[in-house]
Amino acid sequence: MAEAAVVQALIKIGSAFGDVALQQLKDFLKKEAALLQELPLHAKCIERELYMIRSFLMQSRAKIHSTENEILKSWVVRVRKVAYRVEDLMDQYSYNVALLLEEGVFSRMMHATYYATTFHGIATGLKEVDTEIKHLSELKIKYTEYFSELLRDTSDNTQAHLSRDSSFHTVKEGIVGMKDEIQSLNSWLGRDDCTRVVISVWGLFGLGKTTVVRKVYESNKELKNFDCYSWIEVPHKYNNDVMLRQLIKDLCQDQSQIPGNLDIMYGSQLADILCAVLSKKRYLIVLDNIWDAAAFHGLSSFFIDNDNASRIIITTRTSDVASLAQDAYKLKLKPLAHEDAMELFCRRAFQKSHMTCPQHLQSLCDKIVRKCGGLPSAIYAIGNLLAVREQTEVAWKTMDDQFQCMLEDNPGLGEVRSALSVSILFLPRHLMNCFLYCSLFPQNYPLSRESLVKLWTAEGFITRRGDSTLEEVADEYLMELIRGSLLQLLETDEIGRVAFCKMHDIVRDLALSYSRKEMFGLNEGDLHTDQKEDVRRLSISRCNKNVRSSLEFPRLRTFIATSRAADSDLLNSLIQKSKYLAVLELQDSPIDIIPANIGELFNLHYLGLRRTSVKSLPKSIEKLNNLETLDLKYTGVGELPKEICKLKKLRHLFADKIIDPSRSVFRYFKGMQLPHGFSHLDEIQTLETVEATKDSIELLGNLTALRTLWVENVNRADCTMLFTSLSAMENLSSLLISASNDYEALDFGTFNPLEMKLQKLIIRGCLDSGTFGKPLFSKHGSHIKYLSLSSSRVGNDPFPLLADYMPNLIYLSIRKWCCAEEITLRKGKFPRLTTLFLGDMKQVHTVIIEPSAIESLEALYLVSLTAMTTVPRGLELVTSLRKLNVWGQSNEFKLQWERENWGTKLHHVPEIRV
Incomplete structure (x- = not known):
């Protein structure tokens, strides 16, 4: 796992020396010219060595994780320390270069x-790092026998992995809480298709x-x-020929x-032999635990389709691989309900007492x-x-108190631990730091996409991809973790993007154990x-006195x-004692x-003060x-x-003030x-948010990189000046105008965007009145996918205009x-609409939904439509x-709802609040 630290160090070297020329530094610090000349050379040499170390760590990561050899463990710890030292030096260098280049001649x-001393110290530090890395390489040579065992080819174990005793998988007892899933699978294996x-x-x-x-x-x-059967467990490092041989042996x-x-x-x-074996046969093949689609594509072309109702089942942890099946044949397993989880636990823990909890x-x-968390494997183990x-x-209280530690090192939980460890150990290197970062938050904490993206970017975990912004790349990293089932989707936003996700408790516990070992991150318990x-x-x-004294x-x-x-x-203690924040x-x-x-705090990239009582910022913010x-x-x-205005790297500024917490007045917040x-x-x-003064509106005209603006x-x-300025913002994707x-x-x-x-x-x-006819x-x-309109006094029914211009x-x-x-919501209009909110419309007395209108609608909110006395026609x-959420309606509406038994009419709606 030290590779995560090495990757971070490499990112920092690349950003520090990728674009910054040293000529101005040499001209200014003439006495240090020789040293400065060596500085990028040392950095380049360190970068080359770190790339080699990273490759070694990646190739042997699984063995390093499981090794008991103290020499190897100590070597990995030293690698991590060196990588962290490089990151510190690069941050110091980048900050001081930027500082120097911004100063005038007199200030320099x-x-x-100061600058001479600072850059001399950085160069000296890099020379020390260079020496340490060379020593690490020497240790690898000195202890060759220990390091060579990590690089031995494991492909010879593939066959054994494939053909291991199938009794390991045999279900010898009833499965708890999976009846519907088993029924679905059995029906899909039938001959209907x-x-x-x-x-x-x-x-x-x-x-x-x-x-x-x-x-x-x-x-x-x-x-x-079926005529023939094969069960293949697909290893992470698979070999097509090995799997084809096994398939032939099983299916012949x-x-x-x-x-x-x-x-x-x-x-x-x-391939020819396999095709011959499968000819005219109805076969059932299971490819268990596929990690990536390439493994399936490497075999699937040899599974002939002879219109004989053959079936291939793949199991996987990732949604990308799951999508290889048609939507009608995808089964996503969910954690056990608590009642089922308790039944399974009691079966195992109280085998000697009639499976009943005392x-x-x-x-x-x-x-x-x-x-x-509803995981059968964890409950079973x-x-x-405890049995x-x-x-x-x-x-039993000891087990409860030491749950996290036991998950980490108790042999009885080895299967659970190893199953999750595989997911973590084979994470792509660009995701490792992002994944571990999520474990820092408390148990069951809803992780906001918006926050995670900015935090990962501030940490330097994100590298550019093509023309995408760092934030867009971070969005994709988040989706990769969700698709790989390492994060669980909690909630999407109004246009279908991730809003909140979380870490499963057991995933978090094991991720925290990795974080502790690597000194990546700790919580207050450590x-x-x-x-x-x-x-x-x-x-x-x-927070308490013990926390403050330990910081x-x-x-x-x-x-x-x-x-x-x-x-x-x-806060005072942190600023004084942690200068690299x-x-x-x-x-x-x-x-x-x-x-x-x-x-x-020269290295500060992210400062979050939301909902604190801070009333002003010090001048030193500059x-x-x-x-x-x-x-x-x-x-x-x-x-x-x-x-x-001196914060030239500022990318995201959130600054508005609540005037009226009850939101009873129109202007309840102030920019x-x-x-x-x-x-x-x-x-x-x-x-x-920006307050629309003449000066502010004029300044907005120069901020063409804006993507979100309130x-x-x-x-x-x-309006004329404001919307002319907004029209020039080619990347604007989210806008609030109040x-x-x-x-x-x-x-x-005048709002007519070029792009x-x-x-x-x-x-x-x-x-x-003519607003919707404007460009x-x-x-x-x-x-436009998301539209919110409030306090308009124009026109009658707004839906015909909206449907024509914003379909x-x-x-x-x-x-x-x-x-x-x-x-009236008309047939064929708003085919993609999933959420509709109608609120505080005092004159509305009738809502009509025509047949085949809003066919994708999932959530309907009717709030304070006080003149409406009947349930929307066609709602069923x-x-x-x-x-369906109905709130603040008239008594007549409620009476009609009860009298006509709308709760029964809408039996297909899982959540109704009236």
């Missing part, structure tokens, strides 16, 4: 001694994919439903027809089972472990480590406080003052040259300091005025559309509906 002369069908069974490790498929496979084999009914020289045949020879252990059983323990509260020099990241969810981590890169865990004393996340913490010495994200949302800060000089921040991508307090007189009051009519006439990327549009305020909607409306809406919210009395025809 004033600070000559005579073509060759690929079936996928997928989900998180330990859900019982292999067990369920084995149950179905064995029962079909006993009933002789007459073993005498297997060629005697089969083991020395290769490629097309094997009264005095019931609460502890419940806690232990819940920690397994822990049940077996041989005394049935006393003391013994504060008393004796390796504080190496700790890079720390997350706390509670002495000089190389700390990240500090994250959740659940109001940080206070002013802790790159991420400081303090949202919701009871902090009201930011110390002036925060400017000493020294945070590396700051990329500044989150002041819902703080007491009422004015952006002019010093913010910030942009200070003079803000237009020089040409990397800014997110700006929430502007409030807009007057009609501002008028100065709910009577102010906004004129969108339309706008997908999310929120308009708060009155609209001109933004008439020419570009088909690009691809996925989310639509209309509030306070004051003139409409009747609303919306078969796709999954959520």
Whole structure:
């Protein structure tokens, strides 16, 4: 796992020396010219060596993880320390180069001694690192016998892996809680579809994919439903020829027809034999635990389709591989319901007592089972472990208290541990740090996509891909982790992107154990480590005197406080003792003052102060040259300091203030005025929220890199200049426009983007009668997926206009559309709409849904439609509906709902709130 640190060091070397020329430094620091000449040479040499070390670590990562050899372990620890040292030096170098190049001639002369000393120290540090890396290489040669064992080819074990005793998979007892899944699989194996069908069974490790498929496979084999059968477990490093040989041996009914020289045949020879074996036969083949689609494609072309209802079942942990099957034949396994989980646990833990939990252990059983998160493999293993323990509260409480540690090292949980370890160990190198980072957050913590993307970017985990921004690349990294079942999707946003995800408890526990071993990150339970020099990241969810007194981590890169865990004393301690901080996340913490010495955090990339009581920022904020994200949302800060204009790398600024927490007035939140000089921040991508003053609107015209923009307090007189500026923002994808009051009519006439990327549009305020005929909607409306309209006083039924100009809406919210009395959703309109919100429309008394209208609608919200006395006509025809939320309606509406028994009419809707 030291490779994660090496990868990070390589990224930092690349960014530090990739584009920065040293000529200006040489001219200025003439006495140090020779040393500076050597500095990039040392860095390049270190980079070459680290690339070789990384390749070695990647090739042998599984063996390194499992080795008990202390020489190898010590060598890996030293590699990690060297990589961390390189990262520190590169951060110092990049910061001081940027600082020097920004200074004028006079300032450089004033600070000559400082720069000479600083760069001399960096160069000396790199020379020391260079020496240490060479020593590490010498150790590899000196202890060749230990290192060579890591690189021995393991392909010779592939055959044994494929043909290991199948009794390991045989289901000898009933399966708990999987009846529907087994029934689905059995029905798909029938003859209803005579073509060759690929079936996928997928989900998180330990859900019982292999067990369920084995149950179905064995029962079909006993009933002789197919002519021939084969079960192949696909290793991570697979060999097509080895698998083809095994398939031939399994599927050939007459073993005498297997060629005697089969083991020395290769490629097309094997393929021809397999095709001959399968000719005219109905076969069932299981490819168990496929990691990537290439493994399937390497074999599937040889599985002939003879219209004999043959079936191929693949099990996998990734959604990419699962998609090889048609949608109708994809089975995603879910964790066991708690009741089923308890039944399975009791079967194992209380085998000697009629499988019944004793009264005095019931609460502890419940806690232990819940920690397994519905994973049958974990429940089964822990049940077996406890079956041989005394049935006393003391013994079982020990298991509960030490659950995480036992998962890490108890032999009885080895199968669970190894199954998950494989997923982690074979993660692509670009995902390892991102994955471990997610484990820093508390158990069951909802991980926000928006936050993770910015945090990973601030940490330097993300490297550019083509023309995509770092944030877009980070989005894809997140999707890779979700598709690989290492993160679980909790919630999508209104246009289908990930909004929140989480780590399964057991995945998190094991990821935390890796983090501790590598000093990648710790939580408050690990504060008393004796390796504080190496700790890079720390997350706390509670604060007390012990936490504050233990905060002495000089190389700390990240500090994250959740659940109001940080206070002013802790913040002061961090700034004084952790000068390398790159991420400081303090949202919701009871902090009201930011110390002036925060400017000493030269490496700070992310500062999160959301919902704190901070009222102002110190002038020293201008020294945070590396700051990329500044989150002041819902703080007491009422004015952006002019010093913010010096933060040239700022990419995301969140700064608006809540005026009325009850949101009872139109202008319940207030944006910030942009200070003079803000237009020089040409990397800014997110700006929430700007108050529309004349100066701010003028400055916006220069911020053409913006992707997300919120502007409030807009007057009609501002619209021409504002929308002309917005039209030049080629990358703008999310926009909020809020008028100065709910009577102010906004004129969108000059909003005509040259290139339309706008997908999310929120308009708060009155609209001109011809608004939807303006270019933004008439020419570009088909690009908009999310639309929210509030406080308009134009027209009657808005839906005909919206349907004509914005046919691809996925989310639509209309509030306070004051003139409409009747609303009709017509046939064939809004084919992609999944969420519809209608609220505070006092005149609306009738809503009509025509047959075949809004066929994709999943969520409908009807809020405070006080004049509406009847349930929307045609609502029962919306078969796709999954959520109906009706709130603030008249008594007549409620009576009609009960009288006509709408709850029964809408039996297909899982969630109804009226």
